[in-house]
Amino acid sequence: MRALIWLLVLFAVAAGLAVAARYNDGYVLIVANPWRIELSLNFLVVLLVAGFAALYGLLRLVTQTLAMPSHVAAFRARKRHERAIDALVNATRLQLEGRHGQALKRAQVAYDCGASPGLTALLAARAAGALRDEPRKRLWLDRACEHDAEFRTARLMTEVDIALQARQFDEASERLELLRASGQRHIAALRLSLRVAQARGESDEMLRLARQLEKHRALSAEEALPIKRRANLANLQARQDDRVALARYWIGLPDDEQGDRRVAEAAARALCAAGDPDTAQKLLERWLDTQWDSAMAELYGECGGGDLLARIGRAETWLKRQPRDARLLLMLGRLCLQNELWGKAQSYLEAALSLEPLRAAHLELARLHERLGRESEAQRHYRDAAIAEA
Numbered sequence: 549m550r551a552l553i554w555l556l557v558l559f560a561v562a563a564g565l566a567v568a569a570r571y572n573d574g575y576v577l578i579v580a581n582p583w584r585i586e587l588s589l590n591f592l593v594v595l596l597v598a599g600f601a602a603l604y605g606l607l608r609l610v611t612q613t614l615a616m617p618s619h620v621a622a623f624r625a626r627k628r629h630e631r632a633i634d635a636l637v638n639a640t641r642l643q644l645e646g647r648h649g650q651a652l653k654r655a656q657v658a659y660d661c662g663a664s665p666g667l668t669a670l671l672a673a674r675a676a677g678a679l680r681d682e683p684r685k686r687l688w689l690d691r692a693c694e695h696d697a698e699f700r701t702a703r704l705m706t707e708v709d710i711a712l713q714a715r716q717f718d719e720a721s722e723r724l725e726l727l728r729a730s731g732q733r734h735i736a737a738l739r740l741s742l743r744v745a746q747a748r749g750e751s752d753e754m755l756r757l758a759r760q761l762e763k764h765r766a767l768s769a770e771e772a773l774p775i776k777r778r779a780n781l782a783n784l785q786a787r788q789d790d791r792v793a794l795a796r797y798w799i800g801l802p803d804d805e806q807g808d809r810r811v812a813e814a815a816a817r818a819l820c821a822a823g824d825p826d827t828a829q830k831l832l833e834r835w836l837d838t839q840w841d842s843a844m845a846e847l848y849g850e851c852g853g854g855d856l857l858a859r860i861g862r863a864e865t866w867l868k869r870q871p872r873d874a875r876l877l878l879m880l881g882r883l884c885l886q887n888e889l890w891g892k893a894q895s896y897l898e899a900a901l902s903l904e905p906l907r908a909a910h911l912e913l914a915r916l917h918e919r920l921g922r923e924s925e926a927q928r929h930y931r932d933a934a935i936a937e938a
Contacts (some may be wrong), residue, residue: 636654639675648676670699670702677709704724705736708744712743720740739766755780758779777811784811787818791819791824794818794824815828815831820850832848836848840866846875856883856886860884867880875906878909911933917929
């Protein structure tokens with residue numbers, strides 16, 4: 549529609565000019581002795597317009613001819629840049645696909661063409677590291693060092709990642725120290741630090757980093773749980789001969805880590821073995837008051853010492869909530885045996901057996917009957933214990 553309108557306008561202008569020229573009878577006289585040139589005004593206008601167009605075309609042709617070398621150079625530079633970008637994109641794609649050898653070749657092309665040499669060098673270093681090509685890895689990392697003004701953090705992160713893949717944990721730790729010294733404490737660096745701490749078995753550092761990452765939502769509670777558990781178990785084992793250090797460590801744990809069953813059980817066993825059953829009993833009582841676990845209840849009965857009557861009373865309150873827990877009944881039977889409450893012990897142990905054929909309950913009843921001089925009953929329970937074990 550726009551082209552049609554322009555065509556109509558052009559026809560209108562042409563018609564107007566034709567009409568104006570028809571009624572224009574002026575002329576132009578040019579005198580240059582001994583010549584006289586007489587032209588119609590219309591023809592002169594046409595000549596001037598045509599001359600201007602010819603002169604403009606000639607000047608444009610000369611200008612384009614003189615600018616041809618710079619245009620060719622710009623064209624070549626543009627094609628070189630396009631080739632470099634294409635090589636860099638392909639190198640990145642190949643690296644992500646796991647085709648590290650091809651990625652290294654394309655990265656070399658991109659680097660030779662000058663496409664972001666610092667970034668290209670890091671990409672090539674990762675590819676060489678994945679290929680376990682140490683000389684080329686060092687070469688590309690040295691090239692990346694030349695662009696540290698822009699890529700220092702990226703280079704250090706790359707070196708840490710490559711060192712972790714090669715299980716060079718000391719080198720990874722050194723690079724992380726350089727990152728920390730430069731004030732870089734972003735989440736990715738913390739994740740790498742956690743991997744190094746896990747590989748080196750640094751339980752305190754693992755615990756600190758896992759808590760920090762969980763706080764910043766870089767680790768979910770489910771992801772952080774096994775890491776914190778492993779660190780806590782290692783720390784408890786390292787303090788197993790020092791009951792004061794064990795008690796202090798347990799008290800210093802956050803509530804969510806104290807609620808981890810495996811950590812609580814390990815702490816209770818370590819405290820009992822170190823000669824601090826009172827702290828172990830308090831630990832187990834607090835744990836069992838908030839959540840229930842039959843194995844933890846059984847462990848409560850295995851810890852010696854303390855006020856036996858108070859412990860029996862505490863266990864009987866749990867029995868009201870868990871009346872059909874065989875292991876709780878076994879634990880109560882053991883506590884009554886320790887307090888020489890033979891009748892109650894027998895009733896609790898027999899109740900446990902009525903719910904589950906526990907070998908430990910048969911053995912406790914056999915020992916009880918031996919103490920009371922009931923040899924036949926004792927022998928029967930020994931036989932039942934052997935059957936239960938088989």
